[in-house]
Amino acid sequence: MEKNSKLTLLQKEVLFGVILGDAHLETQNNRITYRVKFEQSIKHKAYIEHLYDVFKNYVKTSPQLKLVTYKNSQTNGQKQSINIRFATISSSTFTFFGKQFYKDKKKVIPKLIHRWLTPRALAYWYMDDGSMKSTQSKGVLLNTQAFSHSEVQLLCNVLTEKFNLYCWPRKQKKNTYQIYISGKTYETLRNCIYPFIIPDMQYKFPLPRKIR
Numbered sequence: 001m002e003k004n005s006k007l008t009l010l011q012k013e014v015l016f017g018v019i020l021g022d023a024h025l026e027t028q029n030n031r032i033t034y035r036v037k038f039e040q041s042i043k044h045k046a047y048i049e050h051l052y053d054v055f056k057n058y059v060k061t062s063p064q065l066k067l068v069t070y071k072n073s074q075t076n077g078q079k080q081s082i083n084i085r086f087a088t089i090s091s092s093t094f095t096f097f098g099k100q101f102y103k104d105k106k107k108v109i110p111k112l113i114h115r116w117l118t119p120r121a122l123a124y125w126y127m128d129d130g131s132m133k134s135t136q137s138k139g140v141l142l143n144t145q146a147f148s149h150s151e152v153q154l155l156c157n158v159l160t161e162k163f164n165l166y167c168w169p170r171k172q173k174k175n176t177y178q179i180y181i182s183g184k185t186y187e188t189l190r191n192c193i194y195p196f197i198i199p200d201m202q203y204k205f206p207l208p209r210k211i212r
Helices: 009-020 042-058 092-101 119-129 149-163 183-196 199-204
Strands: 024-026 035-041 064-071 078-087 130-132 140-142 167-171 177-181
Touching: 009 035, 009 042, 009 092, 009 119, 024 092, 035 042, 035 092, 042 078, 042 199, 119 130, 119 140, 119 149, 119 183, 119 199, 130 199, 149 167, 149 177, 149 183
Parallel strands: none
Antiparallel strands: 024 035, 035 078, 064 078, 130 140, 140 177, 167 177
């Protein structure tokens, strides 16, 4: 295992996508080295195993199950679920990503994200943290609640200018924002990212329009 080997183009594109989603980086050595942590619901076991396959030359331990306890907002009680996760080794290979996406240990959107957001990266972002608006709608959502309104607007601008997608920030509770990509550009989005979506995650994407 080469701690400081170069990432492949595939690994770079996947990282840019998943860091916009649920993956996160952490450092323990004053930002000299970082490691990447991946975690999803057990429902997405196949997706985590796929990510493990992509990064396995940087991983010592295969994906492991984790019992998660969280507050049930409807009953004020507690609920439990099972997640599946793995992490890479700590390496300076990931330092660039750590410095671009983190400021004072908080995830941020790099100003140059337009350079790095490719169709494949967008597909992994969607698999990681995207969803359909509804089973009837062709619109989709990207869960960007962790970012500021200005950062979400920046991402919308990139999606519009680079991929010709009609989208905007969609306000949520507590002044947080999702990105809503309108069904008006459904075919554009599908042509862009669907070829990169693994079979086990295709259920997250709206079905094609029926031809009348």
